[in-house]
Amino acid sequence: MSKAIVATASLAGCFGCHMSILDIDDRILKLIELVEFNKSPIDDIKTFTKQCDVGIIEGGCCNSENVEVLKQFRKNCKILISLGECAIMGGLPAMRNGIPVKECLEEAYLGGPTVGLNSEKIIPNDDELPMILDKVYPLHEIVKIDYYLPGCPPRADLIWNAVVALLTGDTMNLPYELVKFD
Amino acid sequence: MSETVKFTIDGKECTAVKGQLLIDAAADNGIYIPLLCHMRDLVPAGSCRICTCKVNGRYMSACTTPVEPGMNIESNTAELNDIRKAIVEMLFVEGNHFCPSCEKSGNCDLQALGYKYQMMVPRFPYAFERRELEASTPKIFLEKNRCIFCKRCVRLIKDEQGRSIFAFKGRGKTLEINIDKKLAANMSDDLTMKAMNACPVGAILKKEVGFINSIGTRKYDKEPIGSDIEKIHQ
Structure with a gap:
């Protein structure tokens, strides 16, 4: 059997979910027998070089770059997995969602207690910077997502069980302790 | 003496004092019906509807329904559990959780x-x-x-x-x-x-007691909600 090709990305996330992927301990050796990584921070491949079987994404969409990367993943991966609370519901970055973006930026760059060095009172506006969205979006509100793995971070065993079940076609082992929202 | 009544929940024979609320009577018989708004001894509010059961074929909230003799109650069915799951999901999207x-x-x-x-x-x-x-x-x-x-x-x-x-x-x-x-x-x-x-x-x-129990030692880390009720009568 040829190896499945996996791509991963962290959008508006903290990389904690990727840390949890590494938390599978010595099973990482088995993982390498099962899969080949393509675009991913794990092997530092920056752009898709081939069609992938599984895309695993942590973090929600908070800016235009996140949306672009997410759409690339949808295009290049047969199956997309939302990994973790931020991907599923926006997570902690989405705590700004009830507040208008203008108010957030003014608090961050003009009015907040730590903006002393910003003497010119500039809200970053360089063309090179991705445009911030009106709110942080869960991934499934932008593209179709096939599977969801909750947790902050999702437990390593949950990720392992899910990936193995997906690749082998077996029923997923889902004990109570593994599905947690924190 | 208060009158004792017999009824069934998902086919299991249960007994309770006549007029006791279905949700409490179920718990006394070792059957957990999910609840969010109900508390024993408080006047029922019937606001969350998560305890919705089928009583003699009709949808009723278990926290506002007194038990009557011969009631045939369905609780743990795929249909009702999906309704309950939908209520949980609605609560999650309605607030900021x-x-x-x-x-x-x-x-x-x-x-x-x-x-x-x-x-x-x-x-x-x-x-x-x-x-x-x-x-x-x-x-x-x-x-x-x-x-x-x-x-x-x-x-x-x-x-x-x-x-x-x-x-x-x-x-x-x-x-x-x-x-x-x-x-x-x-x-x-x-x-x-x-x-x-x-x-x-x-x-x-x-205030000042946040995160007092570490992950793994909290109420619902290891055992699902309602296990305490289900265990008593095993």
Whole structure:
């Protein structure tokens, strides 16, 4: 059997979910027998070089770059997995969602207690910077997502069980302790 | 002597005192019917509908239905569990429930029901309404983002003269939980703990006790909600 090709990305996330992927301990050796990584921070491949079987994404969409990367993943991966609370519901970055973006930026760059060095009172506006969205979006509100793995971070065993079940076609082992929202 | 009645829940023969609320009678017979707004001995509110059962073929909330002889009750069925899961999902998208940053996480009834029904993602879009955190009283954080309007605190928490410390304000979309700041200033530590423990979510928090139990030792880390009820009668 040829190896499945996996791509991963962290959008508006903290990389904690990727840390949890590494938390599978010595099973990482088995993982390498099962899969080949393509675009991913794990092997530092920056752009898709081939069609992938599984895309695993942590973090929600908070800016235009996140949306672009997410759409690339949808295009290049047969199956997309939302990994973790931020991907599923926006997570902690989405705590700004009830507040208008203008108010957030003014608090961050003009009015907040730590903006002393910003003497010119500039809200970053360089063309090179991705445009911030009106709110942080869960991934499934932008593209179709096939599977969801909750947790902050999702437990390593949950990720392992899910990936193995997906690749082998077996029923997923889902004990109570593994599905947690924190 | 009060009259004893016989009835069945999912085919299991049960007995209770006539007139006892179905949800309490079920618990006494070792059957857990999920609940968020109900508390034993409080006047039923019937507000969350998570305890919806089929009584003789009709949908009824178990917390407002007194048991009658010969009742045929369905509770743990695929249809009812999907309705309950949908209610949990609606509550998750209606408020702002950021579990990773919530002090109640692991001890939260709403979250525990999410675990029980294996809610991987809500089927409804998130509302992300802007709500306030009321932190000006000395002992309590009132986190309105998390309130699910069960009215437990309104019904249960009173001062020595029987005055309610919590109350609802507004109607419909503008409904919100509020705290009487003057009465709250005189709350004892015990009453504050009682309020926090009665809240099924993390809307009422006692200040300075956050994250007191580590992950793995909290109420719903290892065992699903309702296991205590189901264990008694095994």
